[in-house]
């Protein structure tokens with residue numbers, strides 16, 4: 212089949228590369244000339260494990276073509292996927308301006324019969340707006356069906372998630388569109404949920420908000436465990452073994468971040484409000500998440516007392532391991548809060564320093580964890596990178612001004628580090 216993706220971010224680029232690898236001819240439309248030129252040479256604008264190789268192979272095989280031009284790709288395509296960003300507006304709603312803008316460009320260039328499917332996360336009811344645009348701007352004699360095909364991949368394991376998803380949700384209301392979308396996914400062995408547009412759109416928000424809820428629940432249990440002198444990790448292990456609950460997304464830490472959970476929880480609260488439902492459960496999820504970041508700073512104050520003249524080393528800036536994504540990373544809030552109190556910050560992250568430099572000012576970025584430790588009064592671990600798991604703590608201790616650690620991801624054996632002379636505080640234990 213011939214497919215076009217609009218947008219070459221974490222969703223568009225990964226799914227386009229995977230569908231090209233399945234043997235389809237895949238166009239990807241962007242809006243930045245430099246990036247498109249680079250992509251056609253196999254140089255990708257984001258970090259995602261295995262992606263550069265996959266893009267290079269499929270560009271070389273001429274199955275993956277990057278372009279700025281709708282006229283080249285849209286008339287040739289059986290299916291067009293919209294995969295542009297839908298960030299949060301000041302009011303907490305999803306910003307649909309790019310989705311609606313590209314829908315118009317797609318519509319104007321349609322030829323024959325085409326399925327236009329939204330992969331971007333969009334609020335329930337967006338389908339009506341996009342369908343209206345497709346109808347208004349499509350040339351006479353063309354036929355178009357709309358679909359909502361939300362994406363569930365995770366950054367860091369996006370390729371494998373695309374090839375082996377837990378489910379494929381297809382919100383399509385015409386038989387012809389359903390068949391085309393089932394056909395394009397035929398190499399993926401996963402259950403398919405066929406449903407209407409509104410339901411498909413809501414599934415995505417309901418899924419992400421539930422995952423965020425699990426993380427906040429784990430953080431609330433961690434907080435309570437600290438007060439009650441219980442071990443949150445054992446409590447959460449104990450509940451996670453119950454198959455009805457499951458053990459995923461139950462790790463306490465500095466709170467959820469990234470490009471999806473914060474904005475999707477906000478958007479669902481806002482969708483509910485617009486429809487006269489106060490989703491207070493999700494408001495609490497957000498409050499607990501904010502508290503998780505403040506708690507790291509509270510713990511730092513507990514160890515250091517007065518912050519004046521102190522240096523804190525941060526290990527990990529990305530919102531989670533195996534990504535360079537800094538969008539809404541907990542590190543941003545934690546570092547800003549510390550800097551507001553006069554703390555000097557040095558930091559290291561294996562992949563996200565370039566992105567961090569754009570959002571975090573007055574930070575001394577270092578080449579490795581040992582440089583970060585040098586002269587620091589306290590180390591705070593904020594991202595669970597594998598390479599932080601086996602550090603030489605004897606060396607770290609020698610380099611630090613005072614041997615203090617806040618382990619925001621519970622990576623280390625606290626007892627062992629205490630024996631080695633560190634003041635150690637984890638989360639919930």
Ligand SMILES: NC(=O)c1ccc[n+]([C@@H]2O[C@H](COP(=O)([O-])OP(=O)(O)OC[C@H]3O[C@@H](n4cnc5c(N)ncnc54)[C@H](O)[C@@H]3O)[C@@H](O)[C@H]2O)c1
Pocket residue numbers: 217218219220221222223240241242294295296297309312313330331332333362363364365366470471
């Ligand atoms: N990142 C994830 O893990 C993930 C997972 C599932 C769903 N989603 C959803 O998928 C959507 C995309 O997310 P993402 O993380 O890939 O975003 P992203 O910011 O990484 O990518 C967005 C892409 O859209 C492109 N773009 C912006 N304006 C454009 C325009 N006018 N014309 C053409 N392209 C344009 C950008 O260049 C970029 O390539 C969002 O709605 C997000 O919520 C993201």
